Amino acid sequence: MKYRILIYCLIAIIAFSSFNTYENSDYIEYHKQITKAEKFLSEQQFVKALITYEQVFKHYEFVFLRDYKVASQLAFYLGDKKKAFDFIKMGIAAGWELKDLKKNNFLKSLQNNPEWSTIIQSYDNLRSSYERRIDWSLREHVHLMFKKDQKKALGALFRIGNKAQEKYGTMKFAPHSENQMLELIDILNNQGYPGEKLIGNDFWMSTIISHHNSISLEYNKKDTLYVFIKPKLVTAIEKGNISPYEFALIDDWQIAVSSKRTMPGYGFLQSPVDSTLSKTNQLRQKIGLRTINIRNKLVTIERNTGMNFYLPDWVNGSIKIE
Template identity: 20%
Template sequence: MRKLIPILLILVIITSSCQPSKKEKQIEKTRFNYVDYNTLIYQAERFILDSNYTSALDKYNEAFSIVDKPLAKHCFTAIQVSAKVDDEEAFKRFSIKGFERGLLIKYYKQDTVISRYSREKKLNTTIEQSFEEANKLYNASINKFLADTLIALQDWDQKWKKYYVDSLSRVDIENSKFYHQKYDSIVGTIVEDYLIPVIKEYGYPGERLVGAEAVGYGENDSYRRSYVNNSAKIILLHYYADPRTCVYNELFLSEVKKGNLLPEHYASIIDFQAKYGNGEHCKVDYYNEWFYDPDTTNINQINNKRMEIGLSPFQDRIEKMKRGQDKCKSIRRGDYNFVKLFEWCG
């Protein structure tokens, strides 16, 4: 059970001499390029949109060859694609990589594409035997100190957001502005005095450093569930829902290039700045990831910005969303035989 760590204890944790003496830096080999990795993943997803699974598999192979830590959801999709093209070796290889990145056997058993292929090819025993060792590697890759600190910050943020914004401001509408200001001050302290120092010291606490989580519509609803870590992103979106400066943007962009901050999360943070920055405090351009630029003539400029951090063109994002909505209808009809791109149901 997650427990709230007292605020003073967070400060002690961050500054204590018992903590690791140096930032735990990701060991970057010259072949590592996370922007290239992201680009290859979105190229693979473009092929999936076209039902070209053979080419998609080639892109996943290429992407996974240039990083040590592919993302859990990408591993999951790559496993499904390998099943679609009947590549047993790729299926086993991606399954092990998925376990190393936090996926559990129960996630495999809950998916129609994966479980059916594994059963038909009699791979269940082989896959299950590989889990324990791979899962040990995953647990060893997690910065426990950083993960615990992130949980504490998230609990702190959620506690006061629920108290001031989700409760009091809706009951006492006359004083709603006051309650929003109270919460805004608290989330400002969380980000500026705690989260940003953590990022500077250890790196952005995203999936590659603190592990993936199964998030979505419940433990058993595997077709609406994703594998990611949204905790730090959510805190930052709360922070940028009010006008702020852009002072941390270079830090965020550097973490994208290191592979710690997902490009879609970075783009969402910048979109919040574009929408709520009012121009005075922070003037940035949209990425069209969370909010969309009202000036639709800027689409070419937006696509160039997206490609610079490894995001797909905006048109592909819209197509993924429409596909996901269509898969929601498929689920209601009892059709679960599809490859997940983790956009809506699909």
């Protein structure tokens, strides 16, 4: 154990001495660094992966909760319980709920550690940091939009056949969705993208936009709202307001529906094809998202170690390449 800690310290010294500080407002760079950590993970270079996570945490004021979750497990895997608890506390301050933490099977044995009592005792105080960050008024507004969207989308399920569903989408859902997009534009202009950073939720708004992008091929041909919104979403990635995962799913719907699933997307809605895999990876890397190959290797590492990397569950397990 002492030997492993010594190696860890030596690598850390080398890494930090050669580490160039990057702007903590550039979240494209943030995600590129996380991808770098994930590449180390996929290669089972766990010490280097943990050091890379730590570098990111030191240089960015806002950290996506998923990255604290991964780092805490990685530290525990390397035998550093103190560091694991430190990351867990950071995660709670970033919104990690106690009930969700307790469900993490890999970290479950830590609940038998004396330090766990400090997690329980300090939970409310740590949680208050998250609650102060959240725009609760905006959160309530977006949640209401989400519930309206779900209710309207439910109407399509009662239409039998593609033609009936497309007619419902064009006549009933599209006007509703256009109003939702106009509300979103107002939010983007005045407050920013309402994702994890602003409202503590990363799927309400992305679901709404994905529904808009999936109305129909004919609708997408004439739609100008998403064309207007998309550059604002890219800017939101750069600011840390939306994660690459959210954006990829939103844009994947637009690509899939507009091309009848003939154009390469991000690999979530349709399996990537070997002949266009490079295009898929280019799309992913442009927004700071890991390649398909790294994703699939991470799934294997999860299986072998028992860690949970909280990969997007739109695809169960590895992404199949046709």
